Amino acid sequence: DGMNAQDLGKLLHREPAEIIKKLFMLGMMVNQNQSLDKDTIEVLAEDYGIQAQEKEHVNVSDIDKFFEEEENNTSYQAPRPPVVTIMGHVDHGKTTLLDYLRHSHITAGEAGGITQAIGAYQLKQDDHLITFLDTPGHAAFTEMRARGANITDITVLVVAADDGVMPQTVEAIDHAKEANTPIIVAVNKIDRPNANPQHVKEQLMNYGLVPEDYGGDTIFVDISAKNGTNVDELLNMILLQADVMELKANPRQNGAGSVVEARLDRGKGPVATLLVQQGTLHRGDPIVVGDTFGRVRTMTNEAGQDLESATPSTPVEITGLNAVPEAGDRFVVFDDEKTARAAGEERAKEAQMEERKQNNRVTLDNLFDSMKQEDMKQVNVIIKADVQGSVEALSDSLKKIDVEGVNVNVIHASVGAVNESDIALAKASNAIIIGFNVRPTPQAKLQAETDKIDVRLYQVIYNAIDDVTAAMKGKLDPTY
Numbered sequence: 001d002g003m004n005a006q007d008l009g010k011l012l013h014r015e016p017a018e019i020i021k022k023l024f025m026l027g028m029m030v031n032q033n034q035s036l037d038k039d040t041i042e043v044l045a046e047d048y049g050i051q052a053q054e055k056e057h058v059n060v061s062d063i064d065k066f067f068e069e070e071e072n073n074t075s076y077q078a079p080r081p082p083v084v085t086i087m088g089h090v091d092h093g094k095t096t097l098l099d100y101l102r103h104s105h106i107t108a109g110e111a112g113g114i115t116q117a118i119g120a121y122q123l124k125q126d127d128h129l130i131t132f133l134d135t136p137g138h139a140a141f142t143e144m145r146a147r148g149a150n151i152t153d154i155t156v157l158v159v160a161a162d163d164g165v166m167p168q169t170v171e172a173i174d175h176a177k178e179a180n181t182p183i184i185v186a187v188n189k190i191d192r193p194n195a196n197p198q199h200v201k202e203q204l205m206n207y208g209l210v211p212e213d214y215g216g217d218t219i220f221v222d223i224s225a226k227n228g229t230n231v232d233e234l235l236n237m238i239l240l241q242a243d244v245m246e247l248k249a250n251p252r253q254n255g256a257g258s259v260v261e262a263r264l265d266r267g268k269g270p271v272a273t274l275l276v277q278q279g280t281l282h283r284g285d286p287i288v289v290g291d292t293f294g295r296v297r298t299m300t301n302e303a304g305q306d307l308e309s310a311t312p313s314t315p316v317e318i319t320g321l322n323a324v325p326e327a328g329d330r331f332v333v334f335d336d337e338k339t340a341r342a343a344g345e346e347r348a349k350e351a352q353m354e355e356r357k358q359n360n361r362v363t364l365d366n367l368f369d370s371m372k373q374e375d376m377k378q379v380n381v382i383i384k385a386d387v388q389g390s391v392e393a394l395s396d397s398l399k400k401i402d403v404e405g406v407n408v409n410v411i412h413a414s415v416g417a418v419n420e421s422d423i424a425l426a427k428a429s430n431a432i433i434i435g436f437n438v439r440p441t442p443q444a445k446l447q448a449e450t451d452k453i454d455v456r457l458y459q460v461i462y463n464a465i466d467d468v469t470a471a472m473k474g475k476l477d478p479t480y
């Protein structure tokens with residue numbers, strides 16, 4: 001096991017609680033005993049270094065004071081509702097399911113139902129709340145994760161029973177696995193005459209999703225999102241899974257969490273949907289959101305009702321920020337506005353630091369150095385090829401590479417062009433993309449350039465394997 005906040009605290013002569021809170025500021029939620037990855041430790045160390053130098057200019061000690069005040073509460077933990085994301089292949093019924101749920105189980109219903117799409121909503125099943133993120137699609141999900149927000153507890157994978165496992169089904173599985181969220185399979189469209197839910201089960205076993213009646217532990221529910229058949233059963237299964245996970249948070253500390261979506265409204269100014277993940281968010285709270293700041297001026301739920309406070313797992317729409325943050329940005333509440341402003345400005349600096357980190361993305365060219373510097377145990381790779389045979393050949397050969405105990409971890413491999421979802425996954429997992437007889441889509445190409453993702457294209461499998469091996473040994477010929 002690596003170093004945790006406690007160890008790091010000793011090293012940096014700081015209280016572990018302060019380290020944890022500092023990590024919060026940097027967009028990471030950890031507990032004392034969780035081991036930290038090398039990246040995190042470096043960013044943190046660098047951050048403290050920078051602070052030490054600039055202490056006279058920015059009143060950083062105020063920010064630290066905020067953290068100290070928070071620290072006494074961290075031991076208190078209360079159960080919180082699960083946060084669920086729905087993923088799956090296009091047309092398999094994600095939107096239909098979200099719409100059905102919105103209409104059948106709304107909590108805000110008493111006051112006239114959900115009146116606005118704010119990117120997330122809560123519903124009630126037998127007195128238990130479930131939060132749904134209203135933005136289906138694994139690309140958005142992984143984009144957020146790439147920005148540091150891990151806001152999904154459970155993934156519901158929708159697979160149409162008349163269509164079976166399709167390319168985006170596989171993408172969704174890999175994205176969920178990389179994010180370490182358990183998957184519940186909703187086999188949809190069972191009302192269709194040509195529905196074959198059994199076939200879906202058999203197909204998914206090839207991807208490690210083994211149903212309970214086959215000795216596995218993946219929950220499968222046959223549903224019709226259109227008719228609402230078994231949707232209650234699906235919700236009960238989500239609650240069951242949530243129960244097993246013992247999801248908890250501390251509502252007694254200052255609010256903290258992530259941005260689900262944000263926009264500029266002509267009348268209201270910057271508007272952001274926040275998911276509270278820790279503590280309680282109150283109207284009037286001074287707040288830092290990404291590198292924006294302000295005071296929570298208005299706070300409403302998906303029904304447009306005003307809220308005074310919001311506890312963990314509650315999505316709310318707020319106004320009062322000085323600028324528009326980005327989806328996936330983290331937020332924290334401060335005790336006063338002055339500190340919030342100072343912290344907001346510090347966050348802007350951290351954003352620059354993050355950009356520098358982005359320049360350190362793993363590529364074949366810097367692979368050898370990265371492996372040494374970051375003590376890498378595995379090289380993450382995504383494979384895209386024109387035919388399944390090549391996908392498997394490449395994947396099998398790459399997995400066999402072993403350079404001084406470091407090997408290749410294929411996090412996603414499928415047939416098709418390199419798409420934006422691949423870029424998002426590569427970004428979130430610091431992976432290299434290898435394309436065989438395929439090209440990136442124009443959008444993916446642009447995105448790869450922006451995010452500095454190394455996309456390598458080959459026509460000869462051997463060359464790909466040769467390059468990766470050479471790169472891991474530090475003997476890759478420069479391509480320019």
Ligand code: GDP
Pocket residue numbers: 088089090091092093094095096097136188189190191192223224225226227
């Ligand atoms: P998405 O792309 O995954 O969001 O898929 P949609 O929710 O837009 O659904 C695609 C199509 O499948 C629409 O025409 C839906 O009406 C239809 N559909 C979704 N769920 C069901 C279902 O349970 N049964 C049937 N028969 N059709 C469904």
